[in-house]
Amino acid sequence: MQDPMPNAFRPGATALPEGEAALVARRQAALGPAYRLFYEHPLHLVRGEGVWLYDAGGRAYLDTYNNVASCGHCHPRIVAAMAEQAGLFASHTRYLHDRVLTLAERLLGTMPAEMGHVMFTCTGSEANDLALRIARAATGGTGVIVTENAYHGVTASVAEFSPSLGSGVPLGPHVRTVPPPDPRRFAGDSAQGFADAVQAAIDDLNRHGIRPAVLIVDTIFSSDGVFADPTGVLGPAVAAIRAAGGIFIADEVQPGFGRTGAGMWGFSRHGIVPDMISMGKPMGNGYPLAALALRPEVIAEFGQNARYFNTFGGNAVAAAVGNAVLDVIADEGLIENARTVGAGFADTLRDLARQYAGLGQVRAAGLFLGVDVETDGHPDGARAGRLVNGLREEGVLISATGPKGHVLKIRPPLTFSADNVAFFAERLERVLRRG
Amino acid sequence: MQDPMPNAFRPGATALPEGEAALVARRQAALGPAYRLFYEHPLHLVRGEGVWLYDAGGRAYLDTYNNVASCGHCHPRIVAAMAEQAGLFASHTRYLHDRVLTLAERLLGTMPAEMGHVMFTCTGSEANDLALRIARAATGGTGVIVTENAYHGVTASVAEFSPSLGSGVPLGPHVRTVPPPDPRRFAGDSAQGFADAVQAAIDDLNRHGIRPAVLIVDTIFSSDGVFADPTGVLGPAVAAIRAAGGIFIADEVQPGFGRTGAGMWGFSRHGIVPDMISMGKPMGNGYPLAALALRPEVIAEFGQNARYFNTFGGNAVAAAVGNAVLDVIADEGLIENARTVGAGFADTLRDLARQYAGLGQVRAAGLFLGVDVETDGHPDGARAGRLVNGLREEGVLISATGPKGHVLKIRPPLTFSADNVAFFAERLERVLRRG
Numbered sequence: 051m052q053d054p055m056p057n058a059f060r061p062g063a064t065a066l067p068e069g070e071a072a073l074v075a076r077r078q079a080a081l082g083p084a085y086r087l088f089y090e091h092p093l094h095l096v097r098g099e100g101v102w103l104y105d106a107g108g109r110a111y112l113d114t115y116n117n118v119a120s121c122g123h124c125h126p127r128i129v130a131a132m133a134e135q136a137g138l139f140a141s142h143t144r145y146l147h148d149r150v151l152t153l154a155e156r157l158l159g160t161m162p163a164e165m166g167h168v169m170f171t172c173t174g175s176e177a178n179d180l181a182l183r184i185a186r187a188a189t190g191g192t193g194v195i196v197t198e199n200a201y202h203g204v205t206a207s208v209a210e211f212s213p214s215l216g217s218g219v220p221l222g223p224h225v226r227t228v229p230p231p232d233p234r235r236f237a238g239d240s241a242q243g244f245a246d247a248v249q250a251a252i253d254d255l256n257r258h259g260i261r262p263a264v265l266i267v268d269t270i271f272s273s274d275g276v277f278a279d280p281t282g283v284l285g286p287a288v289a290a291i292r293a294a295g296g297i298f299i300a301d302e303v304q305p306g307f308g309r310t311g312a313g314m315w316g317f318s319r320h321g322i323v324p325d326m327i328s329m330g331k332p333m334g335n336g337y338p339l340a341a342l343a344l345r346p347e348v349i350a351e352f353g354q355n356a357r358y359f360n361t362f363g364g365n366a367v368a369a370a371v372g373n374a375v376l377d378v379i380a381d382e383g384l385i386e387n388a389r390t391v392g393a394g395f396a397d398t399l400r401d402l403a404r405q406y407a408g409l410g411q412v413r414a415a416g417l418f419l420g421v422d423v424e425t426d427g428h429p430d431g432a433r434a435g436r437l438v439n440g441l442r443e444e445g446v447l448i449s450a451t452g453p454k455g456h457v458l459k460i461r462p463p464l465t466f467s468a469d470n471v472a473f474f475a476e477r478l479e480r481v482l483r484r485g
Numbered sequence: 486m487q488d489p490m491p492n493a494f495r496p497g498a499t500a501l502p503e504g505e506a507a508l509v510a511r512r513q514a515a516l517g518p519a520y521r522l523f524y525e526h527p528l529h530l531v532r533g534e535g536v537w538l539y540d541a542g543g544r545a546y547l548d549t550y551n552n553v554a555s556c557g558h559c560h561p562r563i564v565a566a567m568a569e570q571a572g573l574f575a576s577h578t579r580y581l582h583d584r585v586l587t588l589a590e591r592l593l594g595t596m597p598a599e600m601g602h603v604m605f606t607c608t609g610s611e612a613n614d615l616a617l618r619i620a621r622a623a624t625g626g627t628g629v630i631v632t633e634n635a636y637h638g639v640t641a642s643v644a645e646f647s648p649s650l651g652s653g654v655p656l657g658p659h660v661r662t663v664p665p666p667d668p669r670r671f672a673g674d675s676a677q678g679f680a681d682a683v684q685a686a687i688d689d690l691n692r693h694g695i696r697p698a699v700l701i702v703d704t705i706f707s708s709d710g711v712f713a714d715p716t717g718v719l720g721p722a723v724a725a726i727r728a729a730g731g732i733f734i735a736d737e738v739q740p741g742f743g744r745t746g747a748g749m750w751g752f753s754r755h756g757i758v759p760d761m762i763s764m765g766k767p768m769g770n771g772y773p774l775a776a777l778a779l780r781p782e783v784i785a786e787f788g789q790n791a792r793y794f795n796t797f798g799g800n801a802v803a804a805a806v807g808n809a810v811l812d813v814i815a816d817e818g819l820i821e822n823a824r825t826v827g828a829g830f831a832d833t834l835r836d837l838a839r840q841y842a843g844l845g846q847v848r849a850a851g852l853f854l855g856v857d858v859e860t861d862g863h864p865d866g867a868r869a870g871r872l873v874n875g876l877r878e879e880g881v882l883i884s885a886t887g888p889k890g891h892v893l894k895i896r897p898p899l900t901f902s903a904d905n906v907a908f909f910a911e912r913l914e915r916v917l918r919r920g
Binding site for chain 2: 055058070073074076077079080081082083084085086087088092093094095096097098103116118119123124126129132133136137138139140141142143144145146147148150151154155158166167168169172173174175176179180182183186204205206207209215216218219330331336337338344346349350352353354355356357358359360361362363364365367368
């Protein structure tokens, strides 16, 4: 049996209104047993605008969870760019088209000069899967090192190094896990502690005759529980994987595109330059668009032996959408907004944590926030689940994460305002007061 | 070194006009060495409408190659459905939404009653990758049997059973290949010959201690060279893989959605019911949308141990687009059109093959056509390449396929007309007359 997913609906556990029960039944019949809904009482959403979502009855919910619609739900400028290009031409990358080149060049312009190329896919899973293929060719190795509760995607090869999918999805024999750089896990220097753990994983791979290929981390450790600080924690580990002949991949699918408020990419907070950078979710604000940026020397071997074509990846509509997202991030000052509003949001949550025993440590970078939920100082996933469901009843959407499901995961659109923070805090306090 | 791709542009081999040379240079810099362009003289396309594409200079090209825009380029009804839903809400599948259920139910309505569920992805590669994960869980095996020059996708796991990617992309140790059901390859009964080859592959897997999991075929054998006839050729092979404890996957990414003119799916021409059906390319007429349909018993084990979530797969916009594509196929009579226009197209090509020694056997089902190009009765990939490039200069787009690149691959939008066939034939004859 699989491990439970945080905040998953359990069919039969809640009595649902007739219309929703019918939708749930249709869904189980049509989509089958591998799909999961959120919440004890699933949401039937029909409309989105900015930071707000609306259910079929017209009730509004403050969306502080969906990190795909980072520019706000249904952003008119992005929808218009998509519709315009879709009405004109949806090429693929075996014809010349300038929009995909412009997008690649603009993305490279946000990255360190060492990054030379961008390859386009449709999903973050595909980007990490392609990264694995390229890394194997570049290193001659197969070993992969990830954090304990990492999530990197759902292809067969990437699921093998995504431990957060649960014990029903086995890790590959070539995969080793390390603790995330949570200062509470290491005596003293987190950077050195993390690097020591990576070195031990390298040694263990080598001891088994497996050549290390990759260290890949989500640079804010989202599914491990959101570990934003200290910054600068990755350098020694990156040096260790390179010394072992492997390469370092920054998975920016969650922290990327300005969410941390400290520039476009989460890795820059750690003062390192990756060998490859994968990106996805917010890249198309809802349109299926993802990519892999890389140093030219990393792709040399793969490029000599193989070609890459993704039918929809980098098509002209995807490129138009990607460019519009970059325009909106710049023109609306979303990175600066993530920084300032995020800082206020973290302060507000820390104030609440001082008042309510159920809330523990608050960790945040920009508008990516994690809050430990505890009982008597111990992680309490069930209590986190009650808070998440209580907030849903109060019109606020978040979720929980971490190996014990005890970390509130808060990732609103980057257009979030101080008023939205106040609304969130007022509703959270209502729920906390109930216990 | 990799094998050459049919109809690939070789940088430096052709002198290009200044503007195009600049685009090619930007592209090599931005996208890197693994990307390929079509044609000796690459096309810079900027607009599409119906069966026509237009380059930056305004020249029109008859598109008889792109099997994504099967309803015609930039179909207004499909673009409108996309724009409307994108402006309203782009949910994912962890909230209730009826459009994705409607799409799943409508797709199941086009399939044999044995098929029970549909799971949504963004690309055909992801659909086949998910099929592999499910098949491994269902069978306890890992062995995969494919045709000699099959293409099923580009994820790390699917590339391992896509021999058409060339010798630079190694097949997995658990992969065996069989000849496609080309009657010229088998003495006597093609169905039995194909089944015998599959049985030999099963035996060889077992001899190596590898339990067979999957026989997967593109039901028109596109990249093997387009083998449309005889029909009814798959039954004994499907029985063989099932008897060995494996399952049969029909890859409908290329033949599906009415292209064969004999119903929605290519497998139905062979009188069998698959265990899983993967689909993609034309499903969203350009929007990244793909899926996997399956018998409920196949997903039981996977559903117990694992969950599946694809951030963009089955989102409300994807579902709106998929429903619009089904509407257009039905309301515009595209399957019937593929049948009648395709039959005329095949007759026309056979007439030409009688007149010009360079054209050999014509194989076709609906608007999926393959034509052997030969010299003195032997396959001639170089000559096919000259025809493809000659047609491009005459304003007609096709490509070449097959292990020797000698098969003209013709797959126009399903809105193709008899006039379009006449235009194609006139231009092809111009090129053939030149030698």
